[in-house]
Amino acid sequence: MTKSETLFQRAVKVMPGGVNSPVRAFGSIGASPKFIKSAEGAYLYDEDGNRYIDYIGSWGPMILGHGQPEVLDCVIEACKRGLSFGAATAPEVEMAELVCELIPSIEMVRMVNSGTEAVMSAIRLARGYTKRNKIIKFTGCYHGHSDGLLVKAGSGAMTSGIPDSLGVPVGCTQDTLSADYNNLDSVKGYFERCGEEIAAVIVEPVAANMGVVPPKPGFLEGLRSLCDQYGALLIFDEVITGFRLGICGAQGYYGIKPDLTTFGKIIGGGMPVGAYGGSREIMELVAPVGGVYQAGTLSGNPVAMAAGIAQLMILKEHPEYYVQLNEHANKFYQNIQEILKKSGRPYRVNHVGSLGCLYFTDTEVVDYESAKTSDTKAFTDYCNYMIGHGVYLAPSQFEAMFLSMAHTEEMLQETLKIIEEYFQ
Ligand SMILES: Cc1ncc(COP(=O)(O)O)c(C=O)c1O
Numbered sequence: 001m002t003k004s005e006t007l008f009q010r011a012v013k014v015m016p017g018g019v020n021s022p023v024r025a026f027g028s029i030g031a032s033p034k035f036i037k038s039a040e041g042a043y044l045y046d047e048d049g050n051r052y053i054d055y056i057g058s059w060g061p062m063i064l065g066h067g068q069p070e071v072l073d074c075v076i077e078a079c080k081r082g083l084s085f086g087a088a089t090a091p092e093v094e095m096a097e098l099v100c101e102l103i104p105s106i107e108m109v110r111m112v113n114s115g116t117e118a119v120m121s122a123i124r125l126a127r128g129y130t131k132r133n134k135i136i137k138f139t140g141c142y143h144g145h146s147d148g149l150l151v152k153a154g155s156g157a158m159t160s161g162i163p164d165s166l167g168v169p170v171g172c173t174q175d176t177l178s179a180d181y182n183n184l185d186s187v188k189g190y191f192e193r194c195g196e197e198i199a200a201v202i203v204e205p206v207a208a209n210m211g212v213v214p215p216k217p218g219f220l221e222g223l224r225s226l227c228d229q230y231g232a233l234l235i236f237d238e239v240i241t242g243f244r245l246g247i248c249g250a251q252g253y254y255g256i257k258p259d260l261t262t263f264g265k266i267i268g269g270g271m272p273v274g275a276y277g278g279s280r281e282i283m284e285l286v287a288p289v290g291g292v293y294q295a296g297t298l299s300g301n302p303v304a305m306a307a308g309i310a311q312l313m314i315l316k317e318h319p320e321y322y323v324q325l326n327e328h329a330n331k332f333y334q335n336i337q338e339i340l341k342k343s344g345r346p347y348r349v350n351h352v353g354s355l356g357c358l359y360f361t362d363t364e365v366v367d368y369e370s371a372k373t374s375d376t377k378a379f380t381d382y383c384n385y386m387i388g389h390g391v392y393l394a395p396s397q398f399e400a401m402f403l404s405m406a407h408t409e410e411m412l413q414e415t416l417k418i419i420e421e422y423f424q
Pocket of ligand 1: 115142155237240
């Protein structure tokens, strides 16, 4: 038995499913998890000493690769000064200034501890600001596991087949309206029916929790103008896209200004962090200035801030890294599509910048329904083969592949070779 298998046997006895987050259990591909011991650059090493080229990158934040030396140094120095004070610190100010400088739609920001918390708080703020209750979300988009948003959710909820969770009272979701991604008419319909009750539209500007679904031209612009027309707020959930598609995230990439933005793990360079921000007018409604209550003992934690600031500073100072990453990624995903074509498979690769997904379907994937046409059994076989050959993919058809700036041309070629071998 491998060390990973032994650890999993122990884990299932003391943790639900043996894990602390569902997708990690590898259940949807009929396998058990690899227990990761360490990582460096774009490589992961498991407890048995196997090496993998990592296409998860901690689900996004390791955009510079694992163990980036400057980030590590800043974290070590911060640890020496103290792990947590529960008091105001200089790095929080530095982080807030940096986010406001980098993201033009943000004049004020509040740090939290996860993407879930960021979105949950942004929704409360949107409701407090507009004095309305309803929100529109999109089927297959995932915004964390807060009660009101576990409605037709993507990511692990989609993989496990429980898009609507047990334990969520009807009262918590009665104001959550689900529209179809890339379908403006479905959004318009809600606005026409109850526009004065809608506080906000929340969207993943690139849907990355049902695989990767790019917004159709005009979709995000259409959401912006519907929100303007009806006085609702537009919330971009940039937990995946923020500081990944470019230094200004998806809003910079597509040139759309949301009213509120949520960030997650990537803003903490791999530490447990989230944030939400927007205009001064809206953000000044948050406690202690305004009447929307939101708090957190560990929010703005100095070690997490040190990691986040270090990563963001590197990204800010090296715009060429994004150019290189996106060029590498475009070529890589196009090459996968070429391999599929050559091998006579009608499957499809969707990608935006470094985010990509191979769907085992001949249908164009533009929303939840079309994403679900993917043959998950075929994905399971492919995913197990790839992991067995040293390529660490998310163990779910409905998660993205994340390339980082540490993936070298050589690693990408090696990956393509393994993909080619599989399809041959
Ligand atoms: C778009 C989006 N929003 C919110 C979340 C929730 O973030 P967290 O898992 O940090 O709570 C996720 C998680 O992956 C996400 O992808």
